[in-house]
Amino acid sequence: MRWPPGIVPEGDRECHAIPVPTGAHARYHVLVTEPLLCVRDLHTHFPVRAGVLQRVVDQVRAVDGVSFDIGPGETLGLVGESGCGKTTVGRSILKLIPPTSGSVRFEGQDVLAATGPRLRALRRKMQIIFQDPASSLNPRLRVLNIIGEPLVVHGLVASRDELRARVESLLERAGMPRAAADRYPHEFSGGQRQRIGIARALALEPRFIVCDEPTSALDVSIQAQIINLLTDLQRDLGLSYLFISHDMAVIQHVCKRIAVMLKGKIVEHGDRDDILRNPQHPYTKTLLAAVPEPDPRRTRLGAA
Ligand SMILES: Nc1ncnc2c1ncn2[C@@H]1O[C@H](COP(=O)(O)OP(=O)(O)OP(=O)(O)O)[C@@H](O)[C@H]1O
Ligand SMILES: [Mg+2]
16 A cells, blocks of 8 residues: 555654544554654753862853754764864763753653663664774773673673674674784774774664764874775664764765754754855854865865
């Protein structure tokens, strides 16, 4: 049967369906496609303490009323200067930092209210890749155990052999040799370490990954390789990304939708091409002006 546009039968997993009270389609449900991730009015404040008694004297409003959606298979680029709150947004969404207020819904579930097994189940689907692969990988563990740890914690492997097979296949997926499993993080270059971080993030087969400046600690020549790997993985696995960067050149290459952040707030948010063509906020214009033009005779702002 063909369903009228915007209408689906009850029970479609991807849809947030509401009943239509009257009219010709009363027995169907309206298709209100709820985004994969829905963030509303998120605030994360940190206390500032002072004095011998370490009393709270002020609050840092690191995230100050942030809202956005990310759909299945989509990348939202979050760009802004150092200290504007990008990492705090990423970690708050995953509940790695407890937000002060607001709501985060993932696949229609309330992430901030989730605890215990429900939070663990959500965490399997929501992962993070860190900026600095050197400090995010435990130097005392072999790569086998670094990538395998989430599989063991979530009880997803029955034997040592299965663990090794899964880890080796994840390493291959991230463009690393299988033999890397038996080595330690310090034996690899920065780009290779980031590939190991990516393999670990993929271990639990997530749907959504916060990529927190995944290339900014890397050499320029390696940055493109890691971005290409993330793009390939997105295409093959249908992943959604929140891609965080302070570099507009990277963001505009990776994302079709961009949110510009300044002092804890999103000051501009929209389609990449619209923002590049016609930035509204003065801060976005400054970020764009800092992007080097391939042709030095042209400047991005005011270019013919
Ligand atoms: N745990 C914390 N306790 C207190 N203040 C914090 C904490 N984490 C972050 N902050 C403050 O919150 C603000 C935002 O920090 P955040 O790390 O989110 O910025 P960012 O945009 O990711 O910066 P960068 O580009 O340098 O990574 C900063 O002023 C920072 O000092
Ligand atoms: Mg950061």
